[in-house]
Amino acid sequence: MRTRYLVTGAAGFIASHLCTRLLHEGHEVVGIDGFTDSYNPSEKLARAAALADHPGFTLVPGHLTDLPLRQVLEGVEVVHHLAGRAGVRASFELESEYRRDNVASTAALLEASRRAPSVRRLVYASSSSVYGNAPVPFREDGETLPLSPYGQTKLEAERLCLEADGPDLETIALRYFTVYGPGQRPDMGLRIFAEAALANRPLHVFGDGSQSRDFTYVEDIIEATCRAALAPSSGIAINVGGGSRITLTGTLELLSGIIGRPLNLRHEPFAQGDALHTGADLTRARELLGFAPATSLADGLRAEIDWIRQLRAGDRSVAA
Numbered sequence: 450m451r452t453r454y455l456v457t458g459a460a461g462f463i464a465s466h467l468c469t470r471l472l473h474e475g476h477e478v479v480g481i482d483g484f485t486d487s488y489n490p491s492e493k494l495a496r497a498a499a500l501a502d503h504p505g506f507t508l509v510p511g512h513l514t515d516l517p518l519r520q521v522l523e524g525v526e527v528v529h530h531l532a533g534r535a536g537v538r539a540s541f542e543l544e545s546e547y548r549r550d551n552v553a554s555t556a557a558l559l560e561a562s563r564r565a566p567s568v569r570r571l572v573y574a575s576s577s578s579v580y581g582n583a584p585v586p587f588r589e590d591g592e593t594l595p596l597s598p599y600g601q602t603k604l605e606a607e608r609l610c611l612e613a614d615g616p617d618l619e620t621i622a623l624r625y626f627t628v629y630g631p632g633q634r635p636d637m638g639l640r641i642f643a644e645a646a647l648a649n650r651p652l653h654v655f656g657d658g659s660q661s662r663d664f665t666y667v668e669d670i671i672e673a674t675c676r677a678a679l680a681p682s683s684g685i686a687i688n689v690g691g692g693s694r695i696t697l698t699g700t701l702e703l704l705s706g707i708i709g710r711p712l713n714l715r716h717e718p719f720a721q722g723d724a725l726h727t728g729a730d731l732t733r734a735r736e737l738l739g740f741a742p743a744t745s746l747a748d749g750l751r752a753e754i755d756w757i758r759q760l761r762a763g764d765r766s767v768a769a
């Protein structure tokens with residue numbers, strides 16, 4: 450059935466994939482984006498331009514704290530809230546921007562969604578950063594110990610969402626684990642490493658390489674996000690991970706193998722705010738969403754590297 454969705458942060462890495470999927474399924478999508486200065490706006494503009502080619506898509510440019518949200522929400526049944534300021538390291542310098550983009554914006558959207566008669570569900574893009582250095586695998590009912598203002602603001606926004614769950618509005622928070630794939634944000638580790646390796650530049654590695662990550666391919670994230678709109682329960686947080694954990698050293702070996710040459714590594718001290726290990730317990734995702742990740746890191750990384758190669762070759766159409 451054709452549904453009207455609101456996707457916030459529509460010009461962002463993950464949300465632009467989500468909009469594309471919903472449009473291909475024949476839904477109507479209203480996309481909000483404030484084109485914030487979190488990274489090079491040309492990537493966001495290119496994604497928005499690609500979406501605008503689709504007749505089912507309407508772009509509402511603006512920041513969530515400034516827009517007439519009640520009007521924007523008219524006829525919308527499901528809100529996918531992905532707008533936010535992502536990234537751990539920058540959050541130590543820009544705490545007030547993180548508070549505005551993650552917490553104040555979420556509060557404004559929740560208030561408007563609760564009052565909008567057509568909206569039945571809001572799905573929020575939370576983060577594995579809420580766990581900090583909790584023991585792996587992270588379980589949703591375990592401790593949350595954010596290590597950075599980013600993790601803290603994602604946790605506060607998640608709590609606002611889950612507290613708002615009730616008869617007027619159902620809410621679900623998905624805790625995404627390091628998302629990668631074509632279109633990945635330019636400030637994210639895998640993209641920085643892959644771009645440096647392809648350009649034969651040194652790769653700056655923070656820490657000794659023993660830290661580990663649960664990487665999640667973007668199309669797996671989109672699958673779980675779409676399923677969350679229809680899940681039988683609400684008022685809960687659900688992990689969405691890639692299903693396995695790999696050390697940074699192992700990741701770099703994989704990258705070197707795909708690119709077909711040794712990497713020029715420069716070791717630097719461990720970065721403030723980064724968790725040592727991340728790993729998702731996927732029991733809840735399996736039980737409530739019927740979700741299982743489908744893409745291995747090797748396949749997903751090859752897809753991201755192909756995309757970066759096309760970008761480097763000057764094909765701007767792939768920016769989306």
Ligand SMILES: NC(=O)c1ccc[n+]([C@@H]2O[C@H](COP(=O)([O-])OP(=O)(O)OC[C@H]3O[C@@H](n4cnc5c(N)ncnc54)[C@H](O)[C@@H]3O)[C@@H](O)[C@H]2O)c1
Pocket residue numbers: 457458459460461462463464481482483484485486487493511512513514530531532533534535536549550551554574575576577603624625626627628629634
């Ligand atoms: N990428 C990951 O690995 C990851 C992991 C966990 C959680 N998340 C969360 O998923 C969401 C999307 O992440 P992404 O990597 O696609 O980031 P992104 O920066 O590419 O996308 C976010 C988009 O939201 C827009 N935006 C930010 N604040 C806004 C506001 N208040 N009003 C309107 N627009 C606003 C930005 O301009 C940007 O286009 C974020 O909320 C992020 O915290 C991402």
